[in-house]
Amino acid sequence: MHQLSVQTNARTELLDITSKVEEVVRRAGVDNALCTIFVPHTTAGVTINENADPDVTRDILAVVDSLIPFHDSRYRHGEGNSAAHVKSSLFGCSLNVIIEKGSLRLGTWQGIYFAEFDGPRSRKVWISFSPAV
């Protein structure tokens, strides 16, 4: 298992970690494989979305923040970050990317994003590889 460290900069943020994941793939020396990306936090997640226009990630966060507001009188959880926990479950904390000939196979416009929902914080990302058949 490999570990990345990520520093987020805002309460909610989609932080592009594609090049960091690519570097782990390169160092691991895997050829054809399945890459699993896992976020070991309950107020964050991992997602893939467009890496060209930064307005896309901004719009994603704006829509999700308006559906699941940070403050809501119904929340009982004492830490006050229930919205972040909801978003973590909706985005998910694990995903797979296929590796071919030592490279992550992503679509033309896809980047891998660490999804921060209760930052800024120092976060971890775990990465593992399984063989392809």
Place this chain on the structure above:
Amino acid sequence: MHQLSVQTNARTELLDITSKVEEVVRRAGVDNALCTIFVPHTTAGVTINENADPDVTRDILAVVDSLIPFHDSRYRHGEGNSAAHVKSSLFGCSLNVIIEKGSLRLGTWQGIYFAEFDGPRSRKVWISFSPAV
């Protein structure tokens, strides 16, 4: 493939199955591997979230129930459980956890939850393992 049986107790419920999954890992005798957890139902899912304060899972279900109400005049599906189907797709029915030295690697506050959206019911969870490289 390994199978767990789960009995849910309410219409919507996040049921902690971490120790049951851990027991499957132990019995399977895997060392370093990828664990896939798959829910073979269309009105349930699987998610990872905080296992310390029970108000977290309560708040998650409350927010999701308010966004996707069980009753809505727009639903056409005759069984009347369309909300459960929507939640199933948003939470997802498969996820991965990394196994190292025979143990599930989870973050400090993470537990694995069976997400019931149309219970109470008797449910199944399927678990499989792939090698790590």
Place this chain on the structure above:
Amino acid sequence: MHQLSVQTNARTELLDITSKVEEVVRRAGVDNALCTIFVPHTTAGVTINENADPDVTRDILAVVDSLIPFHDSRYRHGEGNSAAHVKSSLFGCSLNVIIEKGSLRLGTWQGIYFAEFDGPRSRKVWISFSPAV
């Protein structure tokens, strides 16, 4: 890695690709394995849900479209398809299905759906296999 071509027919659509995925599994000749399904697009996703009553997928799309409307004055992304990007992240672009004895193991009512959120378009689906242990 294997590739499927998919032609979607509407702006939002859940298109059943189960039989296409099954054909890839058959041709690949895998026995016991993990199947990873990956969508290389940022305005689409992949999900599993009920394949019996077509009103289920209709209701899912209706609920999601009402929560995340296609037009919204808050969107800044110039292409005007921010809603599709949000839905892509919420549904996710990768999932796993377990293969036993050469067959996809799905629940009784489960089908695999390509989730189109900005169609109609010609789309791709990538499929890879990892061994089971």
